[in-house]
Amino acid sequence: MASTISANKAELLAIANAVASEKMIDKEIVIEAMEEAIQKSARNRYGAENDIRAKLDPQTGDLRLWRVVEVVEEVEDYFKQVDLKAAQKLEKDASVGDFIVDPLPNVDLGRIDAQSAKQVIFQKVRDAERERQYEEFHDRADEVITGVIKSVEFGHIIVNLGRAEGVIRRDQQIPREAARVGERIRSLITKVERNNRGPQIFMSRAAPDFMRKLFAQEVPEIYDGIIEIKAAARDPGSRAKIGVISHDSSIDPVGACVGMKGSRVQAVVQELQGEKIDIIPWSDDIATFVVNALQPATVSRVVLDEDEPRIEVVVPDDQLSLAIGRRGQNVRLASQLTGHQIDIMTEEEASEKRSKEFAERSKTFEEELDVDETLSQLLVAEGFAELEEVAYVELAELASIEGFDEDLAEELQNRATEALERHEAVARKERQELGVEDDLAEMPHLTEQMLVVLGKAGIKTLDDLADLATDELIAKKRDAPRRRPSPTDPASGPPMKSDRPSKPEDKGGVLGTFGLSEEQGNEIIMAARAHWFEDEEPAAPAADAAPEEAADADSTQ
Numbered sequence: 001m002a003s004t005i006s007a008n009k010a011e012l013l014a015i016a017n018a019v020a021s022e023k024m025i026d027k028e029i030v031i032e033a034m035e036e037a038i039q040k041s042a043r044n045r046y047g048a049e050n051d052i053r054a055k056l057d058p059q060t061g062d063l064r065l066w067r068v069v070e071v072v073e074e075v076e077d078y079f080k081q082v083d084l085k086a087a088q089k090l091e092k093d094a095s096v097g098d099f100i101v102d103p104l105p106n107v108d109l110g111r112i113d114a115q116s117a118k119q120v121i122f123q124k125v126r127d128a129e130r131e132r133q134y135e136e137f138h139d140r141a142d143e144v145i146t147g148v149i150k151s152v153e154f155g156h157i158i159v160n161l162g163r164a165e166g167v168i169r170r171d172q173q174i175p176r177e178a179a180r181v182g183e184r185i186r187s188l189i190t191k192v193e194r195n196n197r198g199p200q201i202f203m204s205r206a207a208p209d210f211m212r213k214l215f216a217q218e219v220p221e222i223y224d225g226i227i228e229i230k231a232a233a234r235d236p237g238s239r240a241k242i243g244v245i246s247h248d249s250s251i252d253p254v255g256a257c258v259g260m261k262g263s264r265v266q267a268v269v270q271e272l273q274g275e276k277i278d279i280i281p282w283s284d285d286i287a288t289f290v291v292n293a294l295q296p297a298t299v300s301r302v303v304l305d306e307d308e309p310r311i312e313v314v315v316p317d318d319q320l321s322l323a324i325g326r327r328g329q330n331v332r333l334a335s336q337l338t339g340h341q342i343d344i345m346t347e348e349e350a351s352e353k354r355s356k357e358f359a360e361r362s363k364t365f366e367e368e369l370d371v372d373e374t375l376s377q378l379l380v381a382e383g384f385a386e387l388e389e390v391a392y393v394e395l396a397e398l399a400s401i402e403g404f405d406e407d408l409a410e411e412l413q414n415r416a417t418e419a420l421e422r423h424e425a426v427a428r429k430e431r432q433e434l435g436v437e438d439d440l441a442e443m444p445h446l447t448e449q450m451l452v453v454l455g456k457a458g459i460k461t462l463d464d465l466a467d468l469a470t471d472e473l474i475a476k477k478r479d480a481p482r483r484r485p486s487p488t489d490p491a492s493g494p495p496m497k498s499d500r501p502s503k504p505e506d507k508g509g510v511l512g513t514f515g516l517s518e519e520q521g522n523e524i525i526m527a528a529r530a531h532w533f534e535d536e537e538p539a540a541p542a543a544d545a546a547p548e549e550a551a552d553a554d555s556t557q
Contacts (some may be wrong), residue, residue: 030124030125031130033125039054053067068101134198138192146186147160165201177237183548188205208233211242218259229244235333237274241334287304288361290338311342395410434452439459444525454510457510463530468510472509501528521557529530
């Protein structure tokens with residue numbers, strides 16, 4: 001049944017085609033929007049209680065309106081129901097329970113109805129357009145895209161991407177870079193989110209990944225996977241460092257990234273507004289990589305901390321300012337690149353530190369082991385740093401020190417063990433004064449010193465300990481066990497102390513300073529929770545109680 005609305009059939013199809021083409025959405029979506037608008041107008045005419053449907057033929061433009069009603073024996077709702085006799089006038093074979101179609105007469109849309117229909121169509125089209133934009137961009141994160149600067153609002157750059165708009169926030173821009181409306185700009189899509197006003201496309205020119213992508217565009221070997229950028233760090237607009245490795249031994253990764261007369265790297269530098277880029281060969285050996293990362297400074301020695309991602313770097317006195325860089329820029333970028341905290345010191349400072357540590361450890365051994373200064377210094381020179389190392393090292397290793405024999409080694413171990421027991425007794429007394437229960441002392445891997453730390457943190461019962469997560473209790477899992485450095489290897493540097501003070505937040509747990517492994521932490525927590533399950537077990541056999549016991553229980557009630 002043709003409708004005599006204000007637009008004829010040809011005009012309806014023309015409007016649908018024009019809107020679909022302009023907004024770049026499916027024509028069917030526009031047709032559905034028109035049908036929904038016409039249905040709304042028809043309900044305004046015939047009553048909102050009616051279940052009115054509209055169908056617009058996308059080929060011919062014919063429009064049909066009808067009302068869906070249910071066939072019943074006795075009508076209760078005249079808007080949605082019809083009796084059997086009236087239904088059979090519409091469909092001869094209609095029966096009770098069927099839903100039939102009741103055709104409606106033509107609808108003439110008035111000015112208000114037409115305006116309402118227009119709003120429905122526009123809203124439906126806008127929703128479809130936003131969904132299309134999101135579907136187009138949501139999987140393009142980490143892609144470099146070029147757009148035109150549309151405006152600058154409160155320091156944020158709005159970029160026209162053709163079918164959508166993106167934003168480069170102030171903190172994601174290159175400092176001091178001028179943004180002019182109408183200029184083309186390249187940036188990295190970092191995130192795409194759904195929003196009521198359309199997809200939010202966040203972009204960046206300051207992210208290290210933006211520099212990675214630019215190199216991939218300029219260096220074919222990176223695009224092909226022959227050369228890989230393993231790490232990147234940036235101080236946007238000023239300086240950057242990248243670590244590169246070649247999977248083909250015949251290709252120099254640094255030379256390939258630099259290009260003939262620096263052509264490749266200069267193309268990236270120009271895009272980044274003159275940002276200086278240090279291209280560094282990657283190495284699996286962290287010490288070697290750190291030395292490379294601190295270029296152009298010369299490094300004398302690298303000392304690795306096996307307990308933390310921290311590295312001490314010793315440089316000549318005249319290289320200190322170069323290694324640190326202006327406002328600490330060089331060492332900061334090197335630290336970001338390697339993923340390790342880098343502490344830089346001069347030869348003189350390193351010597352003073354070694355001397356201080358040597359004197360402190362010597363004094364500790366001298367007092368705790370009741371030995372003379374010469375013997376204590378000899379122990380420190382051999383790489384011993386703690387009483388535990390003396391007490392629990394293999395007897396043969398201790399006896400193998402020049403000037404030692406088995407009797408002396410055994411005596412030293414006995415004295416070290418006694419000293420540790422004295423410390424344990426002092427800690428036990430302090431722990432008891434803090435009110436820490438004895439049950440905690442039975443937990444695996446926990447020493448009296450650890451229990452004192454727990455007590456000071458308010459953890460005094462099994463339930464207190466059981467309520468903790470492993471991460472709240474211990475430090476992060478270490479990559480390798482702590483080892484005593486060899487005294488014959490000068491590159492190993494001075495022995496590192498495992499018990500030096502550190503911030504709890506750096507360690508990540510109450511017992512973070514003790515270097516417990518994740519496996520040990522899990523074992524402690526599970527042992528503390530064991531009593532929870534023991535309390536539940538006796539309830540199970542209650543149903544199997546002997547008849548006499550059940551009778552006795554009844555008699556007591």
